[in-house]
Amino acid sequence: MTKIIVPATSANMGPGFDSLGLAVNLYLTVTIVGPSSQWLVHHPFGPDVPSDEKNMIVLSALTVDHDIEPQELRIESDIPLARGLGSSSSAIIAGLLLGNELSSTVTLSSETIFQRAAQIEGHPDNVAPAVFGGIVVAGPNPAKPKTFLHYQVQLPADYLPIVVIPDRQLATSTSRDVLPDQTDRRQSVQSSAQSNILVASLFNNDWANTVHLLETDRFHEPYRLKLVPELTEVRRIAHDLGLSGSYLSGAGTTVMTIVKKDQAGNLLDQLKKSEKLKGAQIQALSFDAKGARVIRD
Known part of the structure; x- marks a missing residue:
């Protein structure tokens, strides 16, 4: 079975407000179980999180291709909700990767997935490290409105x-x-x-x-x-x-x-x-x- 793995992220690093973040080894994992008559999402987040086509991961996937076939999905996550570790960004990115994986007509690059996720999220500080890993500085691109620049920082060894x-x-x-x-x-x-x-x-x-x-x-x-x-x-x-x-x-x-x-x-x-x-x-x-x-x- 195909698995999609997205790391947790820590944004607002110091005074890098809305622009600087890092990825850590806590993960959201989406397993594509197989086709289904309707979207079915098994997840550990409780009744407040939808388990059907209203789930954020599914909604994100459908922005890639509205015609993808409904699937049964199994979600596992080390990333707690609403704790400042990029849970919404990880779900958005997982959905974009899911749509990219299931679509027979659309192929998105990592750069396009980043740009789309940043537009959905509204700021790039979580989605940049979630897509590319490591520590990333990111922000609006003044030369191309509604797009974002990003620059990777070398990770420290010690x-x-x-x-x-x-x-x-x-x-x-x-x-x-x-x-x-x-x-x-x-x-x-x-x-x-x-x-x-x-x-x-x-x-x-x-x-x-x-x-x-x-x-x-x-x-x-x-x-x-x-x-x-x-x-x-x-x-x-x-x-x-x-x-x-x-x-x-x-x-x-x-x-x-x-x-x-x-x-x-x-x-x-x-x-x-x-x-x-x-x-x-x-x-x-x-x-x-x-x-x-x-x-x-």
Whole structure:
């Protein structure tokens, strides 16, 4: 059976708001069981997520080719919903790959899948690393309206992401509602400068400074702290160990920390001892360098 695999993503890396994200080794897997008289989607997400042609994966597939034959699908996922790990982006991309796989008349390149997914999602920071893997800087293309540019960053060999996933959801819309309509000019200039320096440090593989720059956001984190107090606790614990590199993943509630591999064990131990993080999923991950893929048996 054919399988479609899409990695989880962590966007809004530091001051790279809506433009900078990475892929990690948590996955959405869609197995094409076979043709069916109607769309049938077996998934683990509960009754609030449709199991028919209204499922986001199916809707996304039908944007590729409305005439594809209904299928029975089996969904497995390590990516929790509404936690800031790109669950909607992974579903959109899985659907586009599904439509591409099933269509007899349409063949989409990875670039086209990225562009379509970014247009559906509205911003490219999750879909870019989900499609291409690794760490990606992406944003609107001023030369071609309604399209997006993307640039791959070399992955560090000696760093890894540690994830803290609180046991509660946070809708992106709710998290966006706390953001101000306008920001102070001085604050905006400083945030823009920090974002530029962060991107420069990434492309120069200067992770000794990158981890500090990841904690300089002023675009969204100060306003979302009241919704995700775990970020403050994670940073406190990391700073007590002399470590930096924590940021709010996407719109939350997940907190991501990028640390050296030889420092990960100590940080994990301390995070798991915190009463304020009780109930959260806490684990070391790895970067996913492959991005979305189709596996045919």
